[in-house]
Amino acid sequence: MEYLDFELPIKELEEQLDKCVVIGLESDVDVTNTCKQINKKLEETKKSIYKNLTAWQRVQLSRHPSRPYTLDHIRGLCGETFLELHGDRGFKDDKAMIGGLGKIGDQSFMIIGQQKGFNTKTRQYRNFGMANPEGYRKALRLMKMAEKFGIPVVTLIDTPGAYPGLEAEERGQGEAIARNIFEMVLLKVPVITIIVGEGASGGALGIGVGDRVYMLENTWYSVISPESCSSILWKSWDFKEQAAEALKLTSADMKKQKLVDDIIPEPLGGAHYDRETTFKTVEQYILKGYNELKDLSTEDLIAQRMDKYCKMGEFKE
Numbered sequence: 001m002e003y004l005d006f007e008l009p010i011k012e013l014e015e016q017l018d019k020c021v022v023i024g025l026e027s028d029v030d031v032t033n034t035c036k037q038i039n040k041k042l043e044e045t046k047k048s049i050y051k052n053l054t055a056w057q058r059v060q061l062s063r064h065p066s067r068p069y070t071l072d073h074i075r076g077l078c079g080e081t082f083l084e085l086h087g088d089r090g091f092k093d094d095k096a097m098i099g100g101l102g103k104i105g106d107q108s109f110m111i112i113g114q115q116k117g118f119n120t121k122t123r124q125y126r127n128f129g130m131a132n133p134e135g136y137r138k139a140l141r142l143m144k145m146a147e148k149f150g151i152p153v154v155t156l157i158d159t160p161g162a163y164p165g166l167e168a169e170e171r172g173q174g175e176a177i178a179r180n181i182f183e184m185v186l187l188k189v190p191v192i193t194i195i196v197g198e199g200a201s202g203g204a205l206g207i208g209v210g211d212r213v214y215m216l217e218n219t220w221y222s223v224i225s226p227e228s229c230s231s232i233l234w235k236s237w238d239f240k241e242q243a244a245e246a247l248k249l250t251s252a253d254m255k256k257q258k259l260v261d262d263i264i265p266e267p268l269g270g271a272h273y274d275r276e277t278t279f280k281t282v283e284q285y286i287l288k289g290y291n292e293l294k295d296l297s298t299e300d301l302i303a304q305r306m307d308k309y310c311k312m313g314e315f316k317e
Contacts, residue, residue: 004060006049010269013042050268053218055244055253059226061218062197066272068279070098070113070156073196076279077286078102082111085145088137091171096127096163097135097207099142101151104283107290110146112139112207113156116197129198130163133176136206140180143187152190152290155207158197160225162206177206184209185309186302190293192286194264195219195251196271211305212289213259215251216282217266221259222249259312261289 003011017038024031053061061067074082082102086093099112114131117123131139139155146153162173184191184207193210199221215221226244227237254260264285267274293301 002065004057004064006057006060009045010042010049013038013045017042046268050270054241055220055247055250056226056241058218058250059198059220059244061270062220064270064272065118067197068271068275069118070115070158070196072275073156073279073282074098074102074111074113076275077104077283078111085142086138088134088141090137091134094127094132094135094138095125096129096131096159097139099139104154104286107287108151109154109286109290110142110151111154111156112142113196114159114203114207116158127163129159130161131159131203131206132163132165132168133171133173136162136173136176136180139207140176140183143184143191147188150189152192152294153187154286155191155193155210157193157195157199157204157208157221159200159203160198161200162203174202177202180206181209185306188298188302190290190296190301191305192289192293194282194285195221195260196282198225200225209305209309211293211301211308212261214262214264214285214289215254215260216264216271216278217251218270219251220244220249221251221254222247 017035020031020035020038023029024035068076082100084098084100088094096114097112098115099110102109102111114129115126116129117126143153162168162177191210193208193213195204195213195215197219198204199208199215199219201223204221224232224247226240226247226249229243229247230237230239233239233243248254248257251260251263255263262285264281267277271278296304
């Protein structure tokens with residue numbers, strides 16, 4: 001397990017507990033009570049830390065190297081039923097954007113999401129989860145395929161943003177994202193969106209227009225990352241903590257502003273502490289959302305979706 005800076009007290013207690021257990025095994029000394037005391041203090045410390053996280057600490061947790069990525073969620077949700085589909089039929093297959101058909105429970109879904117790598121080689125292969133225009137066009141192709149066959153869509157968001165390179169702009173990055181937003185609003189099948197990690201900028205919105213939008217507890221969703229916001233306002237990354245607070249990007253902030261529908265709880269310490277429980281909870285929310293939407297007529301589905309997004313940003317004095 002890798003630890004973030006604010007998790008160091010937990011690391012120290014876990015190391016003490018491990019040493020205590022080893023002493024008990026290697027000697028005749030009864031260390032049961034000592035181990036119980038350390039374990040009790042460990043649980044209290046975990047609760048104290050994780051129940052009082054700052055916005056920046058939640059950003060850090062959303063990027064935790066042990067956190068499950070999109071493919072991990074897909075394997076946990078669909079098992080062996082997932083069939084990945086490739087290519088935008090125009091330029092190439094974008095490895096940062098994955099999608100395909102899979103079963104969650106007894107229901108088939110078209111599942112689309114950004115995939116980050118878990119080591120240096122795979123991060124380069126996946127372009128750090130930053131999709132090019134062909135990635136968004138692939139996503140749209142799969143959504144239209146799902147619409148044709150009446151299959152609901154699930155999108156899993158985990159990206160630091162769309163790829164900002166010159167070649168991406170030359171191939172129409174802005175147009176590709178805008179086209180996806182336009183088409184997703186009018187999609188004739190239910191769309192369920194879940195932020196499983198980072199939800200940054202238009203890169204997230206390109207697959208983020210859903211009838212139900214859920215956020216895992218320790219994720220963030222914003223027009224800009226705290227570091228980029230800090231560099232623009234203060235010409236330095238040193239103020240990223242203040243930027244994170246000001247941006248109101250946590251799941252609780254987004255729920256309060258009615259920009260997402262619900263928060264998916266995570267195990268104490270984050271999704272990586274208990275992946276199986278996380279996958280089971282995500283599955284429950286997906287099926288709950290689908291059951292709320294499946295009996296709506298196409299007209300009502302689209303009307304409710306348009307109304308949902310038209311209301312965003314409205315405030316009464």
